[in-house]
Amino acid sequence: MLPNSLVELDRAHLIHPVASYRGHEQAGVRVLKTGRGATVTDAAGRELIDGFAGLWCVNAGYGQDKIIEAATRQLRELPYATGYFGLGSEPAIRLAAALAERAPGDLNHIYFTLGGSDAVDSTVRFIRFYYHALGKPQKDQFISVMQGYHGSSTTGAGLTALPAFHAGFGVPFDWQHKIPSHYSYRNPVGSDPQEIIKASVAALRAKVQELGPERVAAFYVEPIQGSGGVLVPPSGWLKAMRDTCRELDILFVADEVITGFGRTGPLFACEDDGIVPDLMTVAKGLTSGYCPMGAVFLSDRVYETIADGAGASAVGHGYTYSAHPVSAAVGLACLDLYENGLLENGRRVGQRLMAGLRGLADHPLVGEVRGRGMLAAVELVTNKEKKTPLPAAAEPGRRIFDRAWDNGLVVRAFPNGVLGYAPPLCCTDDDIDRIIDRTRRTLDETLADADVREAMTG
């Protein structure tokens, strides 16, 4: 089938996630055909470095034979096994055990989902059930962080704090609350790490006080806020928030959907901060995007309370595809690759990525470079002193994405002119250098735009 007819079929029938439907109909789809390592090729044969690993998920890179073989083997042997009726499959059991062994602290109990959104959604159900089991059903208020992203399910979208996920959808619900982000580049308390930590702890305390400590169930964080623009908290922030939750008797949920599986260096970013959450969510790198899968980790205490609370009755939460054997086989193969070279390579090239991006700081459009490991962002401004964002009328997100694409680079271009990077951990030095070179070329071309120049001199 010719790409042109594919574009027409897509236009007529395929609804794309988080897109302007009318805008997409006009622009048409770009079809990707093949991938190898950190490179993808489109239907016209154009090769691009995937600086965003699909949607920050193809951590292992494309074309990994070990993953493909594991999936194929499992498809032949047993393509599906339900977890209902006390049934199971070997890869799912082995993956749960392997994850529990590697997880921080006593996060020993794993519930598999299909991705991150239903993992977050599952945490809400588990947490509500946990407090019912404890005889505290009134603990039903949830707090998350501004600029946070916790998926697109009906409940998760309300924990998410990005306006596009709320407008027109009737969320957040009245039990979903937010505190300000640690976003250090634009924080009203300034950029001093200790001041930011103090302000966040105070904001959490104040919010719990306002809602009534006996009513608050849980606090959700991403170790690094991804979809909000790769916002890295000051060192010690995560631990301070975790400690505060323990003191206030509210559950601490770490959403590691992006940060898990080597994205920031270790297997889980919580390890960077030496903390153990009460619940943890993962997806994306768990199967490197080869098959859909997510997971919720429950601590011993949360699991035992739920189990005892339910007693002989069923805990009524389940999905047809929970612990899918093919996804689990893929997860095991990914884990093997991570631990036999990929995590180490990611840490090495992550330093090259950060150094390369920091080398762009002298560019007239670069306001801030931030990140950790293979997760980074470059925030563009037209005035460095005033931190003036690129003019919205310039549609910086779309324009920069298109331009980077023409330069052979896939990058996340947020609508406010922040560029996001999350390349596969298998990147070579050359791949990283190409990402940096192509970014600089894209920035130079953007600098030449009349409306951007006008905003800079105006």
Ligand code: PLP
């Ligand atoms: N939580 C976080 C932190 C995420 O970044 C995402 C997706 O980007 C999700 C949850 C939702 O995951 P999914 O898109 O797999 O449903």
